[in-house]
Amino acid sequence: MKDAETGDDKVNGIHETPMLDELEGGPWPSFVTGLKRLRDSKDKKYAPMMNDLLGQLEHSYEERLGFWKGGTLSVLGYGGGIIPRFSEVAKDYPASKEFHTLRVMPPAGNHYNTDILRQLCDIWEEHGSGLIAFHGQSGDIMFQGCTSEAAQPAFDAFNEIGFDLGGAGPALRTAMSCVGHARCEQSCFDGVRAHRGIINRLLDEMHRPAMPYKFKFKFSGCGNDCVNAIHRADFAVIGTWRDDIKIKQDKVKEHIAEVGRKYTIDTVVNMCPTRAISLNDDDTLEIDNKSCVRCMHCINVMTKALSPGDDRGASIMIGGKRSLKVGDLMGTMIIPFMKLETDEDFEKLEEFAEECMEFFADNALEHERIGECIDRIGVPAFLEAMNIPADPNMVNHPRTSSYVRTDDFNEEAAKYFERKAREAGMTVAADD
Numbered sequence: 001m002k003d004a005e006t007g008d009d010k011v012n013g014i015h016e017t018p019m020l021d022e023l024e025g026g027p028w029p030s031f032v033t034g035l036k037r038l039r040d041s042k043d044k045k046y047a048p049m050m051n052d053l054l055g056q057l058e059h060s061y062e063e064r065l066g067f068w069k070g071g072t073l074s075v076l077g078y079g080g081g082i083i084p085r086f087s088e089v090a091k092d093y094p095a096s097k098e099f100h101t102l103r104v105m106p107p108a109g110n111h112y113n114t115d116i117l118r119q120l121c122d123i124w125e126e127h128g129s130g131l132i133a134f135h136g137q138s139g140d141i142m143f144q145g146c147t148s149e150a151a152q153p154a155f156d157a158f159n160e161i162g163f164d165l166g167g168a169g170p171a172l173r174t175a176m177s178c179v180g181h182a183r184c185e186q187s188c189f190d191g192v193r194a195h196r197g198i199i200n201r202l203l204d205e206m207h208r209p210a211m212p213y214k215f216k217f218k219f220s221g222c223g224n225d226c227v228n229a230i231h232r233a234d235f236a237v238i239g240t241w242r243d244d245i246k247i248k249q250d251k252v253k254e255h256i257a258e259v260g261r262k263y264t265i266d267t268v269v270n271m272c273p274t275r276a277i278s279l280n281d282d283d284t285l286e287i288d289n290k291s292c293v294r295c296m297h298c299i300n301v302m303t304k305a306l307s308p309g310d311d312r313g314a315s316i317m318i319g320g321k322r323s324l325k326v327g328d329l330m331g332t333m334i335i336p337f338m339k340l341e342t343d344e345d346f347e348k349l350e351e352f353a354e355e356c357m358e359f360f361a362d363n364a365l366e367h368e369r370i371g372e373c374i375d376r377i378g379v380p381a382f383l384e385a386m387n388i389p390a391d392p393n394m395v396n397h398p399r400t401s402s403y404v405r406t407d408d409f410n411e412e413a414a415k416y417f418e419r420k421a422r423e424a425g426m427t428v429a430a431d432d
Contacts, residue, residue, distance in 0.1 A: 319371025
């Protein structure tokens, strides 16, 4: 039947949603089911909002148009962190005429206990729609659906239990880090500490947007890169090691006895991207560690037999992002290895992060990511501005790359090794 005022299909005040209903028919959980569950919870004061939200969404599907517009909304002392959404069809769907989203920073490594999760849910049931996304693509906890009037009380309640707004707009965005050393034996540095240290140091850049465009930090404990830092972060910190992979030959033999020699060759030896692994006749494993690129594949397959070396730290890659002006970019290797153990090590990382953001603020064009800025001015100019010496590890194949002049490579490589030796307090013979 039709609503007398709006002409919408309604049954007992509930919008009919035949197109959305189709999304509940597949084998996977549907967001539509969750929205309906919130709509049908009669004890929720925001149930009418969810009903009109479903109605507007159905209308969008019918018209193939979005009917949300932005605006300006924030809380006292902040310039970002809330995504304002105002309905363009508020007359037809008045209960969802405002459906703002609060971006809230999660704990580093996404560590929660059940008590804090219950408190977060209680706050959003009181001030919002009850719709929460753990976590949004930006890494934030997305508290979706509240009115302009409720935004400040909701933030105050979150802040009271220790949570803060994340980033939005042309600013430092909410950082992401994997669970790291708390639960993963492959982690090569304290990603949680690095995450918190950098964000605490640069927090003003998140809350008061003043950048040319967004800037993201992501921290992965190892080369598996569980937070997709290499291709999604302007500043990616990836755990690695610089000594030899540790091998337990007895576990190698157990693995071969369990899965077979051919299977081990097919899934480990032949899958090494640099052919650095060989299997001996006595079922022991050898690795040419100078050729190893730390891709983690062999360690992932033979977890009990292989593990990262003991000299652990992190690589820093700059400029990863998805498509914008110059298409997708992977992060460019800028710091091949940085030790992250002492207070001084983490202070050095934080200082470098701050310098990168200052370079970005001073040199990037409007709506330009740092990777695009480096692509425009060239890596040498960026290295010179950041006072970083060129390193052969920044180039995958220095002798075949068209960007490296092979006639003077040996001379430049000799200078590199001499500098490394001086830094280590060693002396190197001229013919070494």
